[in-house]
Amino acid sequence: MAWLADGRDLPGKLFIVEGIDGSGKSTQLDMLRKWLVGQGYCVAFSEWNSSPIVRTITRRGKKKQLLTPTSFSFIHAADFADRMERQMLPALKAGAIVLADRYVYTAFARDAARGVHPDWVRQVYSFAIQPTEAFYFRVTMDESLTRISNGRPKLKYYEAGMDLGLSKDPQESYKLFQSRILEEYEKMIAEFGLRVIDATLPLLAQHDQVREIVQPHLSNALLAERTGWREVLAAEVLEGRYLDEIVAPGGQP
Amino acid sequence: MTEVRFYGHGLPDLKKKRLSGRLVVLEGTDGVGRSTQIALLREWLEKEGYAVGATGLKRGKLAGRGLRQAMRGHTLGNITMNLLYATDFVDRLERLIIPALRASFVVLTDRYIYSMIARAQVRGVDPVWLRNVFGFALIPDAVFYLQADVSHLVPRVLNARGFDHWESGMDFLRAPDYYESFVDYQTRLLAQFDAMAGEFGFVRIDANRGIHDVFQDLQAGIEEVVKDMKPPKQPKEGKKDAKRAK
Numbered sequence: 162m163a164w165l166a167d168g169r170d171l172p173g174k175l176f177i178v179e180g181i182d183g184s185g186k187s188t189q190l191d192m193l194r195k196w197l198v199g200q201g202y203c204v205a206f207s208e209w210n211s212s213p214i215v216r217t218i219t220r221r222g223k224k225k226q227l228l229t230p231t232s233f234s235f236i237h238a239a240d241f242a243d244r245m246e247r248q249m250l251p252a253l254k255a256g257a258i259v260l261a262d263r264y265v266y267t268a269f270a271r272d273a274a275r276g277v278h279p280d281w282v283r284q285v286y287s288f289a290i291q292p293t294e295a296f297y298f299r300v301t302m303d304e305s306l307t308r309i310s311n312g313r314p315k316l317k318y319y320e321a322g323m324d325l326g327l328s329k330d331p332q333e334s335y336k337l338f339q340s341r342i343l344e345e346y347e348k349m350i351a352e353f354g355l356r357v358i359d360a361t362l363p364l365l366a367q368h369d370q371v372r373e374i375v376q377p378h379l380s381n382a383l384l385a386e387r388t389g390w391r392e393v394l395a396a397e398v399l400e401g402r403y404l405d406e407i408v409a410p411g412g413q414p
Numbered sequence: 415m416t417e418v419r420f421y422g423h424g425l426p427d428l429k430k431k432r433l434s435g436r437l438v439v440l441e442g443t444d445g446v447g448r449s450t451q452i453a454l455l456r457e458w459l460e461k462e463g464y465a466v467g468a469t470g471l472k473r474g475k476l477a478g479r480g481l482r483q484a485m486r487g488h489t490l491g492n493i494t495m496n497l498l499y500a501t502d503f504v505d506r507l508e509r510l511i512i513p514a515l516r517a518s519f520v521v522l523t524d525r526y527i528y529s530m531i532a533r534a535q536v537r538g539v540d541p542v543w544l545r546n547v548f549g550f551a552l553i554p555d556a557v558f559y560l561q562a563d564v565s566h567l568v569p570r571v572l573n574a575r576g577f578d579h580w581e582s583g584m585d586f587l588r589a590p591d592y593y594e595s596f597v598d599y600q601t602r603l604l605a606q607f608d609a610m611a612g613e614f615g616f617v618r619i620d621a622n623r624g625i626h627d628v629f630q631d632l633q634a635g636i637e638e639v640v641k642d643m644k645p646p647k648q649p650k651e652g653k654k655d656a657k658r659a660k
Contacts, residue, residue, distance in 0.1 A: 246491030
């Protein structure tokens with residue numbers, strides 16, 4: 162079950178993942194999605210900072226460095242609201258499973274790390290749907306840094322928290338910023354009942370833990386329509402490995 | 415502005431306790447003549463020797479254009495739209511209004527958080543949430559509420575630019591046409607403004623009257639607000655200028 166802010170419950174299920182950059186949460190969410198789709202469920206997906214309506218504003222703010230902690234906070238709240246109103250809420254009302262890569266806890270952690278009042282951020286996001294389960298992938302600073310430095314050429318200004326003036330060196334600033342965020346996450350585990358997953362375990366071991374927590378919620382989740390191509394897959398015992406690339410999560414090719 | 419006070423939690427980066435400028439808000443529904451009055455007031459205050467700044471909704475550098483673009487699409491949800499308005503507003507507050515107040519400007523703003531709250535409440539958004547969200551807003555030195563009846567608004571809007579999708583509440587009302595929708599929507603807005611007048615200390619100005627009468631009332635009100643600012647006397651003629659130089 163997922164709940165509306167006013168306490169009414171929604172027929173759908175909302176599972177969300179949180180963690181600092183390099184914690185492997187997106188990988189885990191993807192594994193969860195593939196498993197759920199494979200089980201025949203109707204799955205929708207929503208990713209932090211991806212609303213087309215807010216994108217131009219975000220890009221402008223970052224490029225011209227116009228952002229303050231408060232306006233930064235608002236941009237992300239607007240992005241989240243748009244995705245909630247147009248993607249997550251309708252899907253949950255229809256009884257589908259919604260997977261979200263980052264949720265309000267990302268805002269709580271980052272905004273607090275930028276000096277915005279924690280109570281205020283929680284008030285701003287008080288319209289958010291209560292997730293069915295919220296996973297926190299816990300990893301140490303050092304581990305996340307080694308993972309990230311492999312795939313990322315250069316840290317961006319806001320990503321490194323350069324707007325906070327913690328250090329003139331982007332690497333150093335990033336480290337300080339991320340450790341503040343890490344502290345905020347740790348504080349939220351008890352506050353919001355986050356499910357902690359040790360993100361240093363092997364991928365499949367983490368995935369098994371996630372499955373175990375998700376499984377009991379699936380009894381009456383909406384199944385995806387048995388569309389033509391699904392029937393072909395079933396009849397021919399194929400996995401649809403390449404269909405995956407052209408099919409929107411839970412949707413049609 | 416004598417003291418820095420906020421409606422709620424305030425802004426994290428503003429450590430100042432006092433700002434030397436004055437923040438004056440003109441509020442009122444669509445078509446009531448706010449922008450005309452601001453243009454007149456701005457000129458008058460400048461003539462009196464004050465440095466004047468003017469701003470209004472959807473005009474910020476960060477989010478102004480993005481918000482206008484998003485509204486053209488007519489697909490914005492209520493919460494999203496409020497947060498976009500808030501983004502634009504906090505951008506103007508932090509990067510325009512507060513620096514101007516710091517530099518002793520009289521800042522005239524065409525609408526403030528009250529319009530945003532009114533239009534959201536009419537659409538059923540939670541009043542407590544709205545007040546929390548806009549808790550970062552600086553409490554202005556004066557809020558003048560230009561109050562006019564819907565019957566006076568209709569011809570003004572028709573003469574100006576015609577009915578607009580959002581100003582007529584077409585996004586949520588189910589009236590058969592723009593005219594009926596506008597009347598219904600503006601009537602509801604007026605009721606919201608009326609209810610907020612006490613809560614936020616609006617000074618009511620009867621805007622059913624002519625432009626000049628309204629202007630004179632505003633002048634009188636603003637004179638009170640700026641009276642202890644003592645603007646640098648501006649030499650109006652060449653003679654006085656010459657005297658000063660001596």
